[in-house]
Amino acid sequence: MSLPSDQPYSHETVLLHETVEAVDVGSGVYVDGTFGRGGHSRLLLSRLDADARLIVFDKDPLAIATANELAAEDSRVTVVQRGFAELSSVLKQAGLMGQVSGILLDLGVSSPQLDDAERGFSFRADGPLDMRMNPESGESAAQWIARVSEKELADVLFQYGDERFSRRIARAIVTARQKQPIERTLQLAEIIKTAHPKWDHKKHPATKSFQAIRIAVNGELDELDAVLSASVGALKPGGRLAVISFHSLEDRAVKQFIKLQAKGPELPPGLPVRDEDIHVTMKAVGKAIKASAEEVAVNVRSRSAVLRVAEKLSR
Template sequence: MNGAAHIPVLLDEVLQALNVGPESVVVDATYGRGGHAEAIVNRLGESGRLLALDRDPEAVADARRRLGADPRVAIEHGSFSQLQKRCDRHGITGRVTGLLFDLGVSSPQLEAAARGFSFRHEGPLDMRMDPSAGISAAEWVNGAEEDEIARVLREYGEERFARRIARAIVRARATQPIETTRALAEIVADAVPTRERGQDPATRTFQAIRILINRELEELDAALPQAVRVLAPGGRLAVISFHSLEDRRVKHFLRGEARAPELPPGIPVAPAFHPRFRLLGRPLRPSADEMRRNPRSRSALLRVAERTEAPYV
């Protein structure tokens, strides 16, 4: 899939949420294939700036081809868990007016069989967003203990047949290593006694392993507090999540930054609370029209918050 075929999710809503104008300083912390980034650049004036980050070398190469010649754009290869470090490098920490996290796997990653993200395409069982770092999914699947596999599928995939699938994986790899996406998908399909309507039986297993391999939840937990430090007062944070594990973390973080904690009864004087974020509206979902045009958007959820003037301590 090329950049032209990629459809950015909730594009109009993101542009409005980030309030992008001619002088904006925006960080797209998950460039993907640049749908959001390109639209942001089109709204910037001569003094505006965009910093685009991505941990996937193919995404970074795409960004350099499409936007690398624009003097308003800086491009970095790295995870959003390195957000403040990258902003420091470009002198924009505390000056960012808009920050976007578009979480999860991108359409080009899913469609590229060689990346091993999708059970729909035969390919090596890899799943790394940065193929130069960490272990592949195949290495983990063929080396993890049964209990560990079951735990990961249950916690990261919310898979109710986690134990059955883990047992089937261990049994299958004793005969032959599991090295391809189809091989794993077939093992899962044979192990699952019932199917969810409209969903491949391997969906939750592939999600769980991908989240583990890329440390997606740990990366998110590390990145969100850095948003407090890099955003200017009045700067906007927009986060698009695609499943409950991500959204739950985003929701709890933003609520914790926007609302005073509930205290146990009997405390005579509550300590002063200075919210560092203000929640903007209710979470947004794609319109019915967008979901028809782009079925992969159907599970997207956008949360938006605005940085207050409260200092980061």
């Protein structure tokens, strides 16, 4: 897919064919909740009927610029510069709740965002400590780090990054910010590296902490919970939800959501309820799908990707 002329960063779409095939039935309304650079959307459009409709969401201004180019080429495309957590409100306003044939979510950060040091996601290249999916809105990572308490920071590093040395790193960050503001990515990465007593030398010691801070700054898990809940009401019977996750927190949330929808709410043992009275909304479609060895060889970032698919039931 082409990028704007002033955007030198490329993006390899992960699990491209597997994801599109999971939701592709040809006609109706579809949603790409994470447009990125449009890899999934373009392939999906190539398979949809002429009267189909594709609504694409993204917060990132550069992604929106690319999405607007696609909309200019294809009248089936509607562009929404919002996070996918607002799926329900957008569809309600358009009168499309319960009419969606497919919802596609490719979670995490795109390659252009990671590779552009000015976005502040990278611990390998110096740039402003931003990390916002939409740099024009909300609180930057630098602003968050400047105000967060040591306890909350340690909790975020542990819960969102699975960082064993979260307390030690949090203490080091709080101590460092008392001397001078932490405003650059390499500045933060060096503080974490110095504080970290032990790490896998194949992985940068700031990897988990940067992931955790990014998740906190963007409210990613809360947004994921919101869009998963909204998907039940948005999809029509037989409609598909396809979600690509890149770390265990995301994948666990998706897996548990699908399991709950397929099983129904937990009820007290011995409660006299018939199976047909249990509110089951979805079923899992197949098993979790991971990138092939061939894809990982071409795009190393696909190695942690997990695709899960669910289908809306008629009852």
